[in-house]
Amino acid sequence: MKPIQSNIKHLRALKKLSQEHFADDLGWSRSMVGSYEEGRSEPPIERLIDLSNYFNIPIDILVRKDLRKAKDTSFIEIGNKRVLFPVTVNENNEDLIEIIPAKASAGYLSGYDDPEYIEQLQKIKLPFLPTGTHRAFPIKGDSMLPVKDGSFVVAKFVEDINDIKNGRTYIVLTKDDGLVYKRIYSTEDNNALLLSSDNKAYKPYLVSKDTILELWEFTCCINTQEYDEKELKLSSIMTLFQELKVELEAVKQL
Numbered sequence: 001m002k003p004i005q006s007n008i009k010h011l012r013a014l015k016k017l018s019q020e021h022f023a024d025d026l027g028w029s030r031s032m033v034g035s036y037e038e039g040r041s042e043p044p045i046e047r048l049i050d051l052s053n054y055f056n057i058p059i060d061i062l063v064r065k066d067l068r069k070a071k072d073t074s075f076i077e078i079g080n081k082r083v084l085f086p087v088t089v090n091e092n093n094e095d096l097i098e099i100i101p102a103k104a105s106a107g108y109l110s111g112y113d114d115p116e117y118i119e120q121l122q123k124i125k126l127p128f129l130p131t132g133t134h135r136a137f138p139i140k141g142d143s144m145l146p147v148k149d150g151s152f153v154v155a156k157f158v159e160d161i162n163d164i165k166n167g168r169t170y171i172v173l174t175k176d177d178g179l180v181y182k183r184i185y186s187t188e189d190n191n192a193l194l195l196s197s198d199n200k201a202y203k204p205y206l207v208s209k210d211t212i213l214e215l216w217e218f219t220c221c222i223n224t225q226e227y228d229e230k231e232l233k234l235s236s237i238m239t240l241f242q243e244l245k246v247e248l249e250a251v252k253q254l
Contacts, residue, residue: 002039004048004063009037011055011067026050096123097154100179102138109178112214126154129219133157136222137171137179143197144169144181151223153181155216161209164193164217171216174207 012022012033019033026033028047035041043051052059061067098121100108111117124136136152147153155171158164169183172195182195187206196204 003066005039007067097134099136105138143199143202145199153221154219156219158215169218173214175211
């Protein structure tokens with residue numbers, strides 16, 4: 001069975017459409033749908049374009065990849081005709097989290113929209129996570145203390161950039177900087193976001209929304225090294241000053 005044959009049947013079933021209703025949506029005949037699904041014929045390029053537009057999935061993925069792993073039709077659009085590949089599940093139909101390895105994190109910029117790249121990533125399961133598509137990203141440096149260098153931030157994919165929560169932390173993938181973990185603030189210029197580090201030794205900077213390829217909202221952090229006593233004290237002091245800053249900001253607005 002070729003991928004396109006099983007993909008048409010599976011994606012139609014996920015939408016809970018009969019062959020007749022599916023054919024009506026596409027302007028095809030029911031017999032044409034049956035022929036493609038049963039492998040008696042293959043859709044020509046104009047029909048593949050119809051399918052690509054209908055499901056909003058690139059043609060090369062429709063014809064080359066087995067999409068039967070997808071549990072629903074929530075293929076997430078990223079830019080023009082790019083999709084976040086369906087959530088990987090285990091044998092118990094439980095969602096798995098792809099892990100971006102620290103040594104290969106630089107390659108994520110070129111592989112984030114490549115199903116083959118995502119498919120080969122190692123995966124884990126964390127049963128306490130909320131619903132949604134999650135990935136684990138490596139953290140480098142000390143710009144977001146107390147999150148330590150070498151930690152992993154597990155984050156949930158944000159479908160719409162306008163859904164960001166002001167002052168929350170996100171993994172941000174941009175064309176120029178690759179992966180960064182920052183606290184995000186909205187600006188008066190609706191076309192840009194302010195990315196800020198919790199370590200104030202690093203200056204905040206503006207990023208145009210047009211350069212943002214992906215946004216992932218912080219869910220939890222996995223530390224790979226134990227904190228020592230001095231670090232814990234430093235963390236407490238930083239938290240205290242950050243909370244004080246928030247209170248002072250509130251007083252200024254009164």
